[in-house]
Amino acid sequence: MMRLILAALALFAAPIVSQSVYAQQAMPPAPYAYVQLEDPALEAEAAALMETLRCLKCQSQSINDSDAPMAGDMRHQVRSRILAGESPAQIRSWLVERYGDYVSYEPEVSSTTWPLFAIPLLLLCVVGLVLLRRLGKRRSDGPVSGEAS
């Protein structure tokens, strides 16, 4: 996809990054980076959370879609914390405390993100108004106004 092309362009700009990614693979990944939790319910919880956490080293990918070592380490954190009984919301806020809203793909209403929620509501009102104006008039098949120039 186009994002692949972008990733490509990014790579030429940052050969250092790509090489270091390569070299890091010498280390074995964190225990839960590529291993699912035994309990399917807990794993489903973890997977749902991981899909909404941003891989900090990648180009618009969740940590659930990335081979970056840091994404693997974040998966390990999520899974081991879920296993230790933390709730997904707790883990998300733990990460947001450290990285800000950037780490979470699921914006929550805050002083910096409220327009993301206000504008769709506004849009809903506008859409309602437009539809009411265009379609609300019952049987208003009035005179056809011609081309006014």
Added chain:
Amino acid sequence: MIAELGLAALWLSTALAVLQMVSGAMGMRDGANSPFAIYARPAAVVQAFLAVLAFFLLLYAFAVTDLSIKLVATNSHSAKPLIYKLTGTWGNHEGSMLLWVGVLALSGGLLAGMERRLPEKTMSATLAVQGFVALGFYAFLLLSSNPFERLPIPAVEGGGLNPLLQDIGLAIHPPTLYIGYVGLSVAFSLAMGALITRQVTPDFAKVLRPWVLGAWVFLTFGITAGSYWAYYELGWGGWWFWDPVENASLMPWLAATALLHSVSVLAARDALRTWTIMLGVLAFSMSMLGTFLVRSGVLTSVHAFAVDPERGSFILALLGLYIGGALVIFALRAGSISEGKRFTVTSREGALVFNNVMLSAILAIVLLGTLYPLLTEAFDVRVSVGPPYFNPAGAIFAIPMFVVMAIGPLLRWKDDKPARIQFELALLASVVIAVIALVAIFGDYSILAVLGLALSIALAIAALLPLRGRNIRRVPVATWGMICAHFGIAVALFGMASESAFTSEKLAAVAPGDTVEVAGWNIQMESVDPVAGPNWTAIEARILAARGDEEPTILAPQSRNFWSPPQPTSESALITRWDGQLYVVIGDQAGTDANGNNRWQLRVWWKPFVTFIWYGGLLVAFGGILSIAGRVRVDLKRRKAVEMGKERREDMDALAEGDAIDGKGGTGGNTSAAEPEPAE
């Protein structure tokens, strides 16, 4: 020599774009009286030839790996397979921009060469706008992104192409998408031409429609191909990420989809005039906006990205000129164009208006979510907007849209009584309720997935309902196009909902001989061996996959390491069945097991009906093709009929000299044919 020829062709095209613009402007002012107006059409046609020639010259330079050209030296490599040398032409900024410009000139040339139905003044204005747009992009290409730049000393070897791009997907996806993006420039120019000369008429809509449909077909196909490419190439089974760059391709599609429906209303019923013009401007604006977002780097992520701020400013200036200019003209002129004929809520137009508004709202949501991080970064705050935002926020508008989409085609134009289609309504409602109940009984799935499943099945039925009670053989081709496209949407929606609800995932570290199980599949790792390709080395797993007791299928996923540039990639292995796909990826080595055997990361997914997403996309695109074919056929018939009528009239004129037979129909083009529009 090749590079110089290409550059010369580009400069000549630029000069011709100026000629086209000036000549078109003259024609717009003075009509056919201006002796200068006749140059616009030939200028556009020759320009198309030259720009396409320039592109083919660059293609040739890549094919022979001419390392004296900077672009080739930085982006190609002599050891690459030929096909990837060729596709590498547009796997970089300058080359893809040349492709963009080539397509822009080609669509301008086609428009100038083929379109004879519009009033001459409107046509001149359209060509002037098209020339003006082309001029800006030539300037961008030549002044800040010259693809033919020479190196002072030829390079010894090229830098290579990103391995992710060394795939057949690059051959298909960008060119089709670009044809779609840039094809919309014709819609833009036509809309501006009609707006400037105040000719927003059903005839204009009929001229506009094939261009919109054509661009839309390419966009649909390009997005579908790109989604599948990302799906199998990135190695994690995702098919849509709501990434800014993906959104940049979705937004023009949404605008074009709205446009092609409103164009139909304008053509058939002479309503929605300003709305259609607005969408015409919006669709190409979204294409240009996407180009800006992708190339200026304002929205790219943590990756260091060699962004030339000059390029970003250049495109932003072009955006200001074209979008800003168009919107100023729109603001000045729109008031003088009346909204056209009226209709009621319960009519075909009513449903189309509803869905137009919904599509625009979805477009607004995508636009907001994509641009929002840009806004907050102005205040030094970084936020991420991703699927958990886009999915529900989009669904608020998409769900009512799908409901109305099911019903709309059943309604009559102008005014209809809901009671007439109560059987269909009851049928669809019961399907939705039944599916929701059924899925809810079987498991606990997300609301959106369940609604998606229910709506997709209802939509699939609804798409076929317009055929009820009609003689199948007499259904117009264009109507088949609509049925096919709507059915395709249902199929794609079903695939998306099913994938998100029912996917099974298994991650495991396995040694040769081990077996993992996922969703009824037994997957046995037989061996892992090193293999080598022309510009990569890899480890390849030999895996036997079997569902139930069937004969196992051999899969060979690879984990590749390319050496120029050095980068690892995952080559997934897929088994496609009618009811889904098995997706297998081999990762890194993961220590050893108890017996000292090496273990490897294995990722396996069973994705029920995931292929329906892309089958659906192809159906939608095919529906568009059918629709174009149908329109063209009707149009040709009509032209022939008009011509024959004309001949007959001339004969009669010759017979009855002087007798006044005022030609109500012989005046020009197809304006006379009062045949009702095929239903859409």
Added chain:
Amino acid sequence: MRPIYLIPLALFLFFAGVAGYQLTQPKMQTIPSQMIEEPLPEFSLAPALENMPGASRSDFIGGEPRLLNIWASWCLPCIAEAPHLERLKEEGVEIIGIAVRDRPEAVADFLNRYGNPYTRVGADDISALMLEIGASGVPETYVIDAQGNIRYQHIGDVRANTVPLLLEQLENAR
């Protein structure tokens, strides 16, 4: 002209304004930690190589402010920053290193080759400390005061002109 037709133009101008402003601004490529002015979280990391101690939170308590340097032998910018860390050490700054996803042999080899400015090197094999303090890449350098609070974050390699900046921040953290 009806004002409603000006809305698209107004929205576009707003976008163009923001985009134009952003083009003039240096692009935000880093993700700043939100842990500045927060206490360093509790942690204890095993030694990254045989002949040096590991690192834990208590190593930062008492005495002078210290630097916490996140690095790795596989990271190329870390080679570039090595001489500047050496200079900081010469200025009398205690630097505690955290080696990320690294092997002891590679760590030892790196320190032999490019110098060892550290008093302790902890091994963070699974980015646990990185995630705790909101670090998103390698290398990063943090100023930690004697009470164990994170006072300053420097993202990327330490360069010649970063040295005085870090010294100043260390002074502020006293």
